[in-house]
Amino acid sequence: MEYASFLAGERWSDHPACTHSALAVTARLVNDCTSDRQRNLLVTMIPSVVGLTGEGTRTSLRLAVRAVAAAIPVASQGRQRALAAGALRCELLLDPSDTETRTLLRDSLDTTPDARDWATKFVSDLGALDPRLTDRMCEAIIRTAVVGIAEACISNPDERLRALLEAAIADCVTPVDEVVPATAKQLQPTA
Numbered sequence: 001m002e003y004a005s006f007l008a009g010e011r012w013s014d015h016p017a018c019t020h021s022a023l024a025v026t027a028r029l030v031n032d033c034t035s036d037r038q039r040n041l042l043v044t045m046i047p048s049v050v051g052l053t054g055e056g057t058r059t060s061l062r063l064a065v066r067a068v069a070a071a072i073p074v075a076s077q078g079r080q081r082a083l084a085a086g087a088l089r090c091e092l093l094l095d096p097s098d099t100e101t102r103t104l105l106r107d108s109l110d111t112t113p114d115a116r117d118w119a120t121k122f123v124s125d126l127g128a129l130d131p132r133l134t135d136r137m138c139e140a141i142i143r144t145a146v147v148g149i150a151e152a153c154i155s156n157p158d159e160r161l162r163a164l165l166e167a168a169i170a171d172c173v174t175p176v177d178e179v180v181p182a183t184a185k186q187l188q189p190t191a
Helices: 002-007 021-033 036-049 057-071 077-093 099-110 113-124 131-150 157-172 176-187
Strands: none
Touching: 021 036, 021 057, 021 131, 021 157, 036 157, 057 077, 057 099, 057 131, 057 157, 077 099, 077 113, 077 131, 099 113, 131 157
C-alpha cells in the first residue's frame, strides 16, 4: 500500500486515500500473511488498487463477505464460527438489491453448516447493530479471514490469499451500468 500511495502521488503511507479502506486492509493483510517466497507475486497488483475508492459501506460489506467466502471452508472451527457470525451481521446491512453478494454470503455459509447454525443462535442474542461501526466490523472480519487462511492446514495458503486479493480488487471496480443511472439522476431537473 505504501507503493500505491507513491504511484498515486500521495504522501508515503500504507493507508492511502486513493484506495478504499477495506481494500487497503485486505491488501496489507494479504501482503503480511503471504510467505516471503510468494510475496513478489503480489507486486503486479499494486497499480490495480490505485483509484479504487469504492462505494463506501457497500464496498466494505462486499469485501468482508468476499473474505468470508475465501476463508470459511478452510479456517479452524473457531474462526469459522466468528466468520459466520460476522457474515450474518453483514447480511443485515447489505443493500437488498445486491443479490450477488447475498448469494455469495449464503453459499459460503452453506459450506459450513455447523458454523452457520452456531452463528445463527449466537447472533440471535445480540442487540441491534450500530451502522456507524460497519467499517470496523468489516475490517475485523477481513482480518479474521486472512489470518484464518494463512494459518489453515492447507497446501496452498499463498494462492488462496492471492486469489482473495484479486477478487477484492475486482469487487471494487464499479461496473459501467452502475455509474450510468447515477449520472442520469444527477442530470434530472429538480422541482
